[in-house]
Amino acid sequence: MGKVYFIGAGPGDIELLTIKAVKILKRSDVVIYAGSLVNGDILSFTKKDAKVFDSSSMTLKEIINTMIDACKNGYDVARLHSGDPSIYGAIAEQMKELEKFNIEYEIIPGITSLFAAASKLKVQLTAPEISQTVVITRLEGRTKMPEDESIDKILSHGGTFCFYLSVDKLKEIVDACLRAGFDKDTPVAVCYRIGWKDEKIVKGNLKDITKKASGINRQALVIVGKVLNRDISNYSKLYDENFSHGYRKNSNNIDKQ
Template sequence: MTRKVIIVGAGPGDPELITLKGKKAIEEADIIVYAGSLVNREILKYNKKNAKIYNSATMDLEEIVKVMVEGVEKGLKVVRLHTGDPSIYGAIKEQIDELKKYNIDVEIIPGVTSLSAAASSLKVELTLPKVSQTVIITRPEGRTPMPERENLRELAKHGSTMAIFLGVSMIDKVVSQLIEGGYRRDTPVAVVYKASWKEEKIVRGTLEDIVPKVKEANIRKTALIIVGDVLDPKDYDYSKLYDKDFETEYRKRKL
């Protein structure tokens, strides 16, 4: 039997936005270590085996790894449940490396990101022809330092669509750096609090007025900031994908 831990992306919050594969892993788990500060507890109800549940919000890395290793050593099915997709700000690399020390492998089941959920709630396409074909996923510097080349001022120079995680608590600083980097003051902004949750809240504005709007809405954490003209495009081109004058491998041009 393969010695492994299954790392599952729980999705953005809505219990129905977990993948079928992720749901199956939770159903069959004997031990679940979940990110309690962010994962919707409703997702834990999918478990059918009365699994032992651990909330990693109250644990350090050593404690988390100890629980997972002991479970694997006993031949139990261990699931490490992360929010959204574990590949984005999931802190999984360090867990993988620690598990390797015990000859334990991992299987990673991707999830729906909060960015995908936020874009769906906003009913926007993050990449529009003639507007933006690039999405930058980033965060402002906090306790985790940022490489100088990746600070918000530098990234803002591209003028592309930007999704900023972990930044709503310092929205003043974020906005200042984006403007200093080159975004227009009238660039559209949307702040989505708890995308896909029942308590989801959306605040729209521009870099000029988003700060007071966010503060008035009392949003201080668990929110994503999306910046860019794709949120309110004044002009864009239709894609070539369905253009009747554009040939593809599957569709010939109509004469």
């Protein structure tokens, strides 16, 4: 019996694949990838005789049947999802269906677009005394949001906010932030197709980002928060010479001994 591997293909740059992901791709007999979101260059890591399927034109039933048929014939399946499979990856229903047929599966994490965007922006999402909370969410569309996860409720907690699948509702995000009391100068970044050759990052604030990013309406992440200013006045305590922890004694204490 074969096995299914749900693999995080990252945001676009194939060099951001994990070593484990590449090893599995090289040995898998069947590969199913989201052609509309996953960089096709990743297929260069697959076996020459591997059977490749583009899931962008397949239904859930077709995907599951392809997996089951392959596994029953003793073939391993590499199921490629963009970013990290656990973030809006639609793997929950696939795993549930595979379990009905006792098909073994494993999840290989990948780099989600938020972390790739943070690296491009050169920001620490959890900057000391600025933001210690990162919220990953989306605005309601055809997929309904739970009642207690409305944007107004979420924004009331403060922190750094990262909106997936919502750039087409950028004005709604801005309006909600202003309703929540955010300063109109709060920085915003719209990050389009990070890791791809045509990636684009538009920086602005709540008062001008809607106009600046008006041409972007899909495949982009919206980040809102003061950390984007990259203006930290207090450094982390981790390497502070006057701060001791379990792996390093306080230098002042050493001097006194």
